[in-house]
Amino acid sequence: MQTSLPVDSSELLPGKLYALLCQTQPDALLLLQLFSQVDAPRIIVMQSHQSLALGGLSKGQSSLVRRLMLSSESSWFWPDTEQGDTTRDFDSLLDEVKRLHPRHGRHILLCTPESAFDGLTEQSLEVRLEAFAEWADKRDVAVLFLIHGEFNHLRRRLIASHALSGAAFCQSVDDAHLSYHLLHWSSGVGVHADREWLLQHNADGELTALHEIGGERGDVPKVPKTGNLAKAATVPQPGADDGIIFATKASVADGGDSSLLPPEFAPLAEDNASLLAQLADVQTATIVLDCDSLERAKEVGAQCYQLRRRYGAGLKIVVRETQDSLRYAEEHYLLLAGVNLLVPHSVVFSLFLTQLAALEGQWFYRDIPANLGALLESWPRYAILGYVDARLFVDQSRSAFDQAINSDTDSVLVQLTPARDITDTDCLPLCQLRRTGDAVTAVDGQLYMLFRACRLSDAHIALKNSFSLPVSELFRSYQFFTENDEVEQVLGRINQGDTFIDSTTGRRLMRPGSGDPSVNTLSVTGQSFTAGYARLSPLPLD
Template identity: 30%
Template sequence: MTSPFTLGFDQVRDELMLMQPSGCYWLTANRQEDARILARQCIAAQRSVTLIASGLAPETLLSPAPVGGPAAIPLFSLPETRRALLAFTNDLARVLPEKPRLVLFFAPATLWEKLSQEELRQWTKRLQHFLAAKPIALLIISFGSVINTLRGQLQTLYRHVDGLAQLDWQQDSWDYRINWWANGGGMLADRELRLALNMDQFTLQEQEQSAPLTLNDETLWLAEKSVLEGAPPLSNQWTLYEDNADLHNRAQQANAATVIFSLQHNDQIPTLAEQIHNLRRTRGSGLKIVVREMRPSLRYSDERLLLACGVNSIVPVNATMSRFLTMLEGIQGQSYNRHVPADLQALMKSMQPLQARGYLTLPEFCQSVTLLVNNTLLPENGKGLLVALRPVPELKPEQALTLCKPRRYGDLVTLVGDRLYLFLSSCRFSDLNTALKFIFQLPHDEIFSNRLVWHEDLQILSEVRQMTSQVPTAWRDAPVPRAPEQTVAAPVVTERRQPQNIILGQDSPDNLP
């Protein structure tokens, strides 16, 4: 019985790196230098190996000579052509002896761009038939700039490939991710190891994670088409959808892809929050969810609601395309670790608790503001702004009130003495001038002579208590007394004189002699 072959990693369990005879295993790496170290380390751990290279001379992989490994290594080169790749299985059958050995095929990922998805499937299927019942294991190591495209194609070939893994450089270490791996004891899937480079060999840096990771589609980008501003898909990993509903339906099968929703109008917020909440609760923390604001529509409370539902990042409307793409790069590798409540309606109610707007009487105003500020589900010192505005001397407070038109739920106004009090729910201090501009029909700097602003919870509650003290609670609901009746003298009615017609040119009867 032929013994299994090994990748040669130091301190890694055998079941994660053993390769069984008659099996085909595929490793991918972003950088060629990482793939070269991986190949040399594997060669050094074998008793018998055959090296096939494409795109470079096989001798370059063995210079300097690896420490260990067989004394003699057969070397072959494969031209970077479609014809040579399709004839690969026939060439193996012609040149390989029926002896136990590991065949290492080292080639750039661009070589498989010459094959369609179906041709690649047929190619791996022929390899599987060739290796069946032979004491040979085939290890393919690929690398290059288009490696993500190849990785996406290999995800569907689990029937014909016994092991698939990838090596990604992380600046100071390497992530070794196993999609699936068959060994003598069965098959493992979804594992991640952190490797370090020591003396030109990869070694285990830390203990492997106990929980499986599902990262097979992490290089996919699923987006609503308007987020690219009319541009076509940026690469083969990008897929565009007509609207957010189609995007949501596709994202329900994703695990770690980047999902990008568009926001055109504020009316979309409830539906968008429901879609994001569903994805985060059902697909887990690996999914990267992004919302791009296409038109000015997001309020601070809306941003907090979307973040609480599971959004990784919100791209503001003023972000350029380059800035947008940079923000997408910034969230790669992230995991959403915040808790998302199961009850969406309760979550939305807690994020947007005030369902009133406009003018309220002073008692109603104080009660509403106090309830909101005491809501522990909202962020501390971030529930809104309390603003006191004093009109200019030429303007009465009642006249200034007629110019106040709050349009947003949670924006309240009341009158106290010679001042207007505004409460702007979920409004940041930096946005105060913008909010006042939309609330008042005339420039607010011309209407009011001064203003006071409270933004911290304790400050707001303290001021509301002082406002409440001005309400005469003891007799607030008492009936209004009627004024005493008074006797009014009846007016004197005089007879109204009636006009008389006078004919000019005739003598009046009063003037006759």
């Protein structure tokens, strides 16, 4: 196990409470490494049974986590639900920890799902944290809550809590990298505030801190209030590399033999990661990254953000789409990451070169998020695809329109009335949705569709592409809704409907490839459990 984080950035002081929020339970388990740097007796408590806790890890990761647990003073799991009903809420967690009667100087690491906090108001949560902090102070133990989930509301509550002496937030950048952001953290040498590191883990889960993000010379200048950039002292000057273009092979693959590229191009890099690694101290050069899929866009955005923070406003960052994959929301995410120019897949190579030439002399003055974690929060999250029942459709539609407000993107709700002698069950076999996040449901003979992260101007095309027959032949009428008030009225009618098609029947009616059940299945780590009383089970020593 190896990390290069400053030890005091994960130090736990006796008598204090800390919280680290991450998105998945496997991430939470791997992050236990950060708190094994200090030679202090540890007690680990998992608010899930052992098979569930370790089931999401690879063989190497599971072995690493077991070594961490076996090197601790003790490790405990919640009993399997097959052994009887168990309560997995916040109160039961605190009660069980107190039953362990930890000795002075122990570090207690509690891994719990966000759902354990369901039903707690901000005030009731603060009361419980303050009481637990008082208990920790009396026992002279340090407590870390490792909480995994989506954190729609909990993060704000924990940040505002006066009972916590530290709060950090960890998000996945891609399959091998994490953003670790200390919001505030009390240690023996003082308080860390607003510091962020990029972490990398190998196949066996071993974490390494690659570098700290931010505080470099790449702070983006602000546009002067006068609007006169020529007179602004913050305007950077062209660097010696101003005319040089650094690009990946994939980003210029349609340009033919690389030896025929214009002389401004430096030797091509194999991929984005290699390109970033070969950059030494660029100033105002042009950097061209490639993006071939929706899945890679998140990673590419994080790479662009780090380039912008490191090298500042003079750098010209270009992302070229090598496969037709990006949607409106992902394009917005990349622009937020500090990209100067997005080049769609449809742009031919000659026009692409013209666009690169047009960037000469351009400086970047848009605001970017304060840290990588804030950027990753803007990444669109899609939980559904295809046919869903009315209740889930309403929930996901509200989530989509709430996110549209926060991220300045659009979503569209469509109500469709089948033509005469055509029923909703006749229409569903002709419907196929391909974009994750898009959904359809049937209520009272009407079809309702959600096009997530879709401009109204594109909704007609999206609707046309969703059916194998012309929409005008299948439906007597259809209407688009984008305004929140109108959307709420439509969702209210869906909630009050009398006849529904359930999700199982709806998915069976729809064409193959639409509404993969695996996409619609909620993560088991997010469920809530009720009733009964839990007794912790120790980690077996085998």
